[in-house]
Amino acid sequence: MMGPNMNKMLKQVQKMxxxxxxxQEELGNRTVEATAGGGAVKAVVNGKQELVALEIKPEAVDPEDVEMLTELVLTAxxxxxxxxxxxxxxxxxxLTGGLNLPGLF
Structure with a gap:
């Protein structure tokens, strides 16, 4: 039989x-962006750690130096x-008040 404290705790857990x-849904809609090479490459990632956009300016594309472009993309x-x-x-x-709740993300 659950006492009133256990019931209250369960409701708090369900609310959390x-x-x-x-x-999680809201963070999936939020994005952050980073650039490399002075803005030559821009990467946009959502809160689910999904790459949602990648912009490469034409001047960053040098057929003689593909390695540099690769580095810029990786950095961004x-x-x-x-x-x-x-x-x-x-x-x-x-949300969690600083509690460390492993496995939530």
């Missing part, structure tokens, strides 16, 4: 789960992914 689902994408993860961690921290 609903808030987390809402936040990895930077945007890091920003996205930081955004998710920050927003989840607001």
């Amino acid at each position: 789960q609903a808030e987390m689902m809402r936040l 994408v990895n930077s945007a992914l890091n920003q996205s993860r930081e955004m998710v961690t920050r927003e989840m921290g607001k």
Whole structure:
């Protein structure tokens, strides 16, 4: 038999789960962007760590130096992914009050 405290705790957990689902959906719609090469390459990533856009300016494309373009793309994408993860961690921290809840993302 569950006492009133257990019932209250279960309701709080259910409320937090609903808030987390809402936040996950909201974060999936939010984006962050990062550039490399002085803006020659721009990567846009959403809160689900999905690359949603990649812009490469024509002047960044040098057939003689494909390696440089590759580095610029990797730098921009990895930077945007890091920003996205930081955004998710920050927003989840607001929701959980700093509790470390592994496995939620």
